[in-house]
Amino acid sequence: MLYFFKKFLADTELIAGIKHTNTYSRRFETQLFEKYQFHIKEGVRKHRLSEDECVSIYSDTIIAIIENIRKDKFEGRSELKTYIYQVFNNKCVDQIRKNTTNKASVYDAISYEDIEIPLPDDSKTIIQKLLINSELEKLYQKLNSIGEKCKQIILLWGEGYSDEEIAQQLNYHTAAVSKTSRLRCLEKLKENY
Template identity: 55%
Template sequence: MFIFNKVLKDDALLQGLQAGTTQRRLYENKLYEKYHYLVREACFKHKISQDDAESAYSDAILTVIEHVVSRRFEGRSELKTYLTQIFTNKCVDNIRKNTTNKAEVHTNSIGLEDALAWLPDETQSAVRKLIVESEIETLQQRLRALGDKCREMILAWGEGYSDEEIAQTMGYNTAAVAKTSRLRCLEKLKEKYKSPFGD
C-alpha cells in the first residue's frame, strides 16, 4: 500500500510538472523541496561544500523538470532514482571542474594581472577601466536578451535581495519557486555567454 501511494504521488508530481505554467511552478517547488535532503547527503558522500551541493541540486532539478516536460523522462525508474542519478553526475562534474580549475591556475604562467604589471601605472588604470566598461556593456546586452522577467530577477538578486523578497515582489508562491526560476534564468545567461554572439 505504501509503494502504491508513493507511485501515486510521483504520478501527481509528473502531471503537475507537465501542466500549464502557473500550475507547473507549484509542482516545481514541490519537487525541489521533496528531495532537498539529497543536498546534505551529497556534502557528506562527495565531500563538497554546501554551496556546490546546492548548485548541483538546482541544476539537477532544472534538468529533471526539462526532461519531464519534454517527455524525455519515460517513468522507467522512480522519479527519485532518476533525480539522484542526475544529481550525482552534477556533483561529480562539479568536483572535476574544481579540480581542473585548480590545475589551470597552477599551469597558466601569465595572467591578465601579470601582463598589466608590465605597463606603466596610468596605462594599467586605463586598460582596467576599458575592461570593466566592456564587461558591463556585455552583461547588459545579455540581460536584455533574456527578457524583462529574468533581467529583473537577476538584477534584484545581484543587488542582494533574497529569494523570499524576490518571491514577494514578483508574485512567486514561495522562495523555493523563485530560486528555481532564478537559477533557470542564470542558466540562460550562462548559455548567452557561451554563444560567440550572445544569442
C-alpha cells in the same frame, strides 16, 4: 482540478500534476523541488562541492527531470527519488570534472595590484585607472551579452541586494529561485569572460 497539497504528494501524483500542464503545474514543480532538496546536502557532503554549486546542480537536475517527465522520457522503471539521485549525481561528477580540468584555471584572474610595475607613483595611478576603466568596459560588454534579465540580477547583486530583495524586485517566486538564477547568470558571465 484543484489540489490542496499535504506535506508532500506521492510521486505518482507529482508526475501526473507535472504532465498535466495548467495553472497548478507550477505548484507540482515546486513541490518536486522541495521534496528531494535533501540531495543538496548530500552533494556537499559526498562530492565536496560548495553549497552554491550543489544548489545550482540540483536546480538544473529538477528542470531536466520536469522536462523528461513532460516528454515521457521518465518511464517509471525506478522510483522518482532514485532517478533524481542518479541525474543529480551525474551532474555533480560533471561539475567535479569541470572544476579539476585546466579550463578552471582560465578563470583565475590576476588583479592589477598583483602586477609589480616599476613606475613612478603618478604613472602607476594613471595606469591603474586605465586598467580599471578597461576592465569595467569589458565587464559591461560581457553583461550585455548574457541577456537583460541576467544583467539586472548581477547588477542588483553587485549593489548589495540580497537574493530575497532581488526576488521581490524581479518577481521571482522565492529567494532560492533568485539565488539559482543569479548563480546561473554568474556562470554565463564567467564563461563569456
